[in-house]
Amino acid sequence: MAREQGRKLIAQNKKARHDYLIEDVYEAGLVLVGTEVKSLRQGRASLVDGFVDIDRDEAWLHGVHIPEYSQGTWTNHSARRKRKLLLNRVEIDKIERRVSEKGLTIVPLSLYFLDGRAKVEIATAKGKKTWDKRHALAERQAVRETEQAVGRRMKGMRD
Numbered sequence: 001m002a003r004e005q006g007r008k009l010i011a012q013n014k015k016a017r018h019d020y021l022i023e024d025v026y027e028a029g030l031v032l033v034g035t036e037v038k039s040l041r042q043g044r045a046s047l048v049d050g051f052v053d054i055d056r057d058e059a060w061l062h063g064v065h066i067p068e069y070s071q072g073t074w075t076n077h078s079a080r081r082k083r084k085l086l087l088n089r090v091e092i093d094k095i096e097r098r099v100s101e102k103g104l105t106i107v108p109l110s111l112y113f114l115d116g117r118a119k120v121e122i123a124t125a126k127g128k129k130t131w132d133k134r135h136a137l138a139e140r141q142a143v144r145e146t147e148q149a150v151g152r153r154m155k156g157m158r159d
Helices: 014-019 034-041 089-102 131-156
Strands: 008-013 020-030 052-053 059-061 084-086 104-114 117-127
Touching: 014 020, 014 104, 014 117, 014 131, 020 104, 034 104, 052 089, 059 089, 059 104, 089 104, 089 117
Parallel strands: none
Antiparallel strands: 008 104, 020 084, 020 117, 052 059, 052 104, 059 084, 104 117
């Protein structure tokens, strides 16, 4: 069987980009058991409640839901167990320093396969206030309206 090439997206945390102001993004490997990999290959995972915690110089991914593999037996995994992230010592120290001094949090953004290996994209992020969210939505709406107006004008239609 040929090895997988490229990037295959499994799950994405769209709510994180809405609720947080993303600062730095990191790519980390995951320590998984066999049935977790098989379940991910079926494209089943949820990052909605996920977060990253650094404990004793190791990064751990909590709250990510990878459902049990349907053909798994007694060797099946727990759906919400904590999973170890594979990061360099320098990256872990840098993330830990930023989180402790600036009051940031670490959230998972996406889960994907890169050349056959499971990876998670994590980010240091700062929580947005309600008015920040409304402001971002208003900006997006304004850009969308101007693009529509330009498109209508290019087609010769009136506003």
